[in-house]
Amino acid sequence: MQIGRFKIEQLSEGFFELHKNGDLQKIHPERLKNFREEDPLGKQSTAIGIDPLLITDGQVNILLDTGLGWGLDRNSHYKDTSNVVTNLSIFGLKPSDIHFVVLTHLHYDHAAGATYVDSGFQTTATFPNAQYILRKNEWTYALEKSQSGTQSPGAGYRLDEMYKLAAENRLHFIEKERYHLVPGIDLLLSGGHTPGHQVVRISNKNKTAFYLGDLIPTEYHLNHYAMKQMDEDPLQAKKFKTLLLKEAFNSGAILFFYHSLYRKSGKLARDERKKYVLLEE
Numbered sequence: 001m002q003i004g005r006f007k008i009e010q011l012s013e014g015f016f017e018l019h020k021n022g023d024l025q026k027i028h029p030e031r032l033k034n035f036r037e038e039d040p041l042g043k044q045s046t047a048i049g050i051d052p053l054l055i056t057d058g059q060v061n062i063l064l065d066t067g068l069g070w071g072l073d074r075n076s077h078y079k080d081t082s083n084v085v086t087n088l089s090i091f092g093l094k095p096s097d098i099h100f101v102v103l104t105h106l107h108y109d110h111a112a113g114a115t116y117v118d119s120g121f122q123t124t125a126t127f128p129n130a131q132y133i134l135r136k137n138e139w140t141y142a143l144e145k146s147q148s149g150t151q152s153p154g155a156g157y158r159l160d161e162m163y164k165l166a167a168e169n170r171l172h173f174i175e176k177e178r179y180h181l182v183p184g185i186d187l188l189l190s191g192g193h194t195p196g197h198q199v200v201r202i203s204n205k206n207k208t209a210f211y212l213g214d215l216i217p218t219e220y221h222l223n224h225y226a227m228k229q230m231d232e233d234p235l236q237a238k239k240f241k242t243l244l245l246k247e248a249f250n251s252g253a254i255l256f257f258y259h260s261l262y263r264k265s266g267k268l269a270r271d272e273r274k275k276y277v278l279l280e281e
Ligand SMILES: [Zn+2]
Pocket: 107, 109, 110, 214, 259
């Protein structure tokens, strides 16, 4: 998909079953057919997609979130499955071609692919030439949560690997509410899901797109303003979401979802009850 000078590609690690204790397991797409009725899938657990975003203008390559890094570790049983690296190769890119990795927040389903364990058992940056960009308050909050052991399952931080990136000066902490990454790409502090959660606005030549992270994880969450189990600060999430959806609707922006099973992007319309719906492209 083209937004002005930017080419945007949705990468995919596939479908996962998210258990109540926070464990994630790969699931076969076949099982999704009746997942709401299937036990435990749809009852005891949830099915989610994991879809990082690649933005490129031919000169700068930007990755939004890294996925789980499924299959990247030296001992992984999933070496031949799709992950962020195999996905990049489809577009002719190597991990070393990525200049910026933007992390919406540090929950492991968004950030674990930032590193992998190499053949010498060393934690290694997956994107060796990239600056990893995240909010300073996300980092401090994640540290606090990890040290106090109060994180909720399914919204966990696994910071051991991140410390390595920090020690190597690969993490770039930002504080400005609106951070201008490159012309046409802005990182907007949303808070809500976590205090340092950010979304990304891509705009060029009168076209706009938003990458929503966990502020609005799927199309299904468009009209769900109260996500009390998911958001650290549901009121802040609701505030930011209301404004963002209004702007996206008025500007005809394209929305990209990280956790969708079916519709992964689209423009907004409103139905007769004024609810947001995603337009067929
Ligand atoms: Zn997530």
